[in-house]
Amino acid sequence: MLKGGAVWALGTMSGTSLDGVDAAMILTDGERILEFGESAYRPYSDAERATLRAALGRWPEEEAVAQATEAVEAAHAELLARFRGAELVGFHGQTLAHEPGGRGTHQAGSGDRLARALRLPVVWDFRSADVRAGGQGAPLAPFYHFACARRIGADQPVAFLNLGGVGNLTWVDPRHGGPEAPGACLAFDTGPANAPVNDLMQARFGRSHDEGGGLAARGRVEEAIVTRFLEHAYFARIPPKSLDRDAFAGLLDAVAGLADADAAATLTAAAAAAVAQGASHFPTPVRRLLVTGGGRRNPVLMAMIEARMGIEAVPVEQVGLDGDMLEAQAFAFLAVRVARGLPTSGPSTTGVPSCIGGGRISRPDELALQP
Numbered sequence: 001m002l003k004g005g006a007v008w009a010l011g012t013m014s015g016t017s018l019d020g021v022d023a024a025m026i027l028t029d030g031e032r033i034l035e036f037g038e039s040a041y042r043p044y045s046d047a048e049r050a051t052l053r054a055a056l057g058r059w060p061e062e063e064a065v066a067q068a069t070e071a072v073e074a075a076h077a078e079l080l081a082r083f084r085g086a087e088l089v090g091f092h093g094q095t096l097a098h099e100p101g102g103r104g105t106h107q108a109g110s111g112d113r114l115a116r117a118l119r120l121p122v123v124w125d126f127r128s129a130d131v132r133a134g135g136q137g138a139p140l141a142p143f144y145h146f147a148c149a150r151r152i153g154a155d156q157p158v159a160f161l162n163l164g165g166v167g168n169l170t171w172v173d174p175r176h177g178g179p180e181a182p183g184a185c186l187a188f189d190t191g192p193a194n195a196p197v198n199d200l201m202q203a204r205f206g207r208s209h210d211e212g213g214g215l216a217a218r219g220r221v222e223e224a225i226v227t228r229f230l231e232h233a234y235f236a237r238i239p240p241k242s243l244d245r246d247a248f249a250g251l252l253d254a255v256a257g258l259a260d261a262d263a264a265a266t267l268t269a270a271a272a273a274a275v276a277q278g279a280s281h282f283p284t285p286v287r288r289l290l291v292t293g294g295g296r297r298n299p300v301l302m303a304m305i306e307a308r309m310g311i312e313a314v315p316v317e318q319v320g321l322d323g324d325m326l327e328a329q330a331f332a333f334l335a336v337r338v339a340r341g342l343p344t345s346g347p348s349t350t351g352v353p354s355c356i357g358g359g360r361i362s363r364p365d366e367l368a369l370q371p
Helices: 046-055 065-080 111-118 128-132 142-151 195-205 211-217 223-229 250-254 260-279 299-309 326-339 364-368
Strands: 007-013 020-028 033-043 088-090 094-099 104-108 122-124 158-163 166-172 185-192 288-292 312-315 360-362
Touching (some): 007 065, 020 065, 033 142, 033 326, 065 094, 088 111, 088 326, 104 128, 111 364, 122 326, 142 158, 142 166, 158 260, 195 250, 211 260, 223 250, 223 260, 250 260, 260 299, 360 364
Parallel strands (some): 007 088, 088 122, 158 288
Antiparallel strands (some): 007 020, 020 033, 094 104, 122 360, 158 166, 166 185
């Protein structure tokens, strides 16, 4: 177990958009955010991104996974070596496959290599215990969102929207004693967010994303496709619920016959419609959405969300948070909770039957004793 009091923890995130690795430090006791620290970003190279794409949907021991794992571990080791003063690391790894209720969940990367390289304890494999216990294993940021709501002084329910490759919503009532309390949090994946547009841009232009929504802004939304998209069985399911990055792979096929701008606009509208549909599950309405993730920089997507929901969607920077680093910070926070034996997910965030603490801990002193 970790010593008492606050510690500087270093967290990482490499999301389903496959853009790169975020790393950030926070001072926390696993319940409160006491101070924000240094952060940094390392983009994946084109070659690394291609290696990761080749391994998407694959499980350990399958073809291409070893190369992807090597790329993930090397990128993280390079980035994390820049930091000083961390006492603990939270390493998320790169999700390659996620199938709760089926084969499980697979994040490429082992904490052992990082623990040896950094000479620090590394918490990793955050999702597997939740999935084994019957949960979705995702999303895992909600308990951190609760701490964020407290940090910004919220005294009423507030919602956080993460727009990564997949979108997810967290509804938080900070008046409760903690994130594990009944009624404190509700969280779930909304549906595809940036991933379909990113894949479209890669396939048609060899570009990683639609910069500023510029292509979508010139297009016309094919509403019939959006309507059919919302008929998917996923949207009728009661949360909590989660998705794999490629769960809606057919969406790209649906826009295959559209002009470039119309396809981008339609995929962007589908992401916005999924968020609006998801908000119907909130226990009580919220006045605005606090948006994190790369999608908050897409003014077309943000405007579509506002139009479909009728409320303001604002980047989390407006309340003093860092939308680029919030998920990396979340895994620093969760690492401390794991090390202290605190729960990291619960029935209303991942659907696990009871609150559970996930994660494995690789300790450099123990690894040094291994042959």
